[in-house]
Amino acid sequence: MITTDDLRFFLSLAATSSLAQAARALDVTPPAVTQRLHALEKRLGVRLVNRSGRGTALTDEGRLLALRAGQICGELNELADELAGRRGVVAGHLRVVAPLGFGQRYVAGLVAEFRKNSEDVTASLTLSDGPPRLATDNWDVMVHIGELRDSTLVAYPLAPNRRILCASPAYLGRRGAPAKPEDLRDHDCIALRENDEDVTLWRFRRGRGAAVGVRIAPVLSSNTGAAAVEWALAGHGIVARSEWDVAEHVQSRALVPLLAGWNLPEANVVALVKSRQDLSARTAGFLAHLRAAFAMTPWRDKL
CATH class of the missing domain: 3.40.190.10 (Periplasmic binding protein-like II)
Incomplete structure (x- = not known):
């Protein structure tokens, strides 16, 4: 019963x-x-x-x-x-x-x-x-x-809800900031595994130009956004994360937006x-x- x-x-x-x-x-x-x-x-x-x-x-x-x-x-x-x-x-x-x-x-x-x-x-x-x-x-x-x-x-x-590429001042002081998407191949990147997406392919677009895909080799990955953001705050690498999750950290300068003018796909x-x-x-x-x-x-x- x-x-x-x-x-x-x-x-x-x-x-x-x-x-x-x-x-x-x-x-x-x-x-x-x-x-x-x-x-x-x-x-x-x-x-x-x-x-x-x-x-x-x-x-x-x-x-x-x-x-x-x-x-x-x-x-x-x-x-x-x-x-x-x-x-x-x-x-x-x-x-x-x-x-x-x-x-x-x-x-x-x-x-x-x-x-x-x-x-x-x-x-x-x-x-x-x-x-x-x-x-x-x-x-x-x-x-x-x-x-x-x-x-x-x-x-x-x-x-x-934009996606924002960002890293901590500590990481940028140690490794410098990427000047273009392709530079990410030489940086420590943090990946978030969700929604069956190809998490190692990051796509960028400048204005109305063609999309640029960069295949990263993540040094850290997680299935939770909280872990990915905590790693970025601790200076372990660069993360691409939703605006809703990192807005307060960007405002406080705990995380610094990267690649000005290049946009990741939105996640409304x-x-x-x-x-x-x-x-x-x-x-x-x-x-x-x-x-x-x-x-x-x-x-x-x-x-």
């Missing part, structure tokens, strides 16, 4: 690539996630997740459970919406997905604020430090940064939904809340 709480727990687990990520998303300890998963597998009599040193992967049974759980929870949410609509109130469960660092800094507070202003709404926020691995029905709004790969989703622009912030039609009242309301909050681009006042 499984409950809707079990289904929502497993959907949160299916949205991440490790038990540690799931624990952070659920705000519990990793042993608590492991214990609950073991109990669920024991009750169902099947293995749902394969664990390895590289993370977790759903078994065939796990994928089936995630798919059906998404459908069941989606139908329950739709039923709650219909009943709430008859009462003329915004209600039901709002499911939001966002990147880990950006979500912690800019989205978590907005989710809590929206729920506070809509007392009949409950909300969950799933944060991931890698590309989201989600059952198709397991979210209402996804905050996304950078290139959009799934053309079936509908994007609502939230805020502009958008909110994604599955369709423009039939948005629930809570989803439409949260979209409006997001767009109002980001209208002034909160990180731009730091530059």
Whole structure:
């Protein structure tokens, strides 16, 4: 026998690539996630997740459970919406997905604020430090940064977000600053592994000119932006990082922008939904809340 709480727990687990990520998303300890998963597998009599040193992967049974759980929870949410609509109130469960660092800094507070202003709404926020691995029905709004790969989703622009190439004064004092993109081949570079991008190919453009691609050999790489920025602040190398993440460090001169006149591809912030039609009242309301909050681009006042 499984409950809707079990289904929502497993959907949160299916949205991440490790038990540690799931624990952070659920705000519990990793042993608590492991214990609950073991109990669920024991009750169902099947293995749902394969664990390895590289993370977790759903078994065939796990994928089936995630798919059906998404459908069941989606139908329950739709039923709650219909009943709430008859009462003329915004209600039901709002499911939001966002990147880990950006979500912690800019989205978590907005989710809590929206729920506070809509007392009949409950909300969950799933944060991931890698590309989201989600059952198709397991979210209402996804905050996304950078290139959009799934053309079936509908994007609502939230805020502009440049990528900035930068390094600490300590590193520049020791190694000097690159004068052109090709000089990066002779510098210590820090790479961020995210969104299945080719992280060792950095592309630059000056004005309307042709793009210039530079293949770097990173001395350090990470799957989290926080680690990459900390390494750059400590003087370990040059990093290409989102404006939202380094604006305050650029303003304080802890990081110095490099290659003036050369631009990296932008990584603008958008909110994604599955369709423009039939948005629930809570989803439409949260979209409006997001767009109002980001209208002034909160990180731009730091530059």
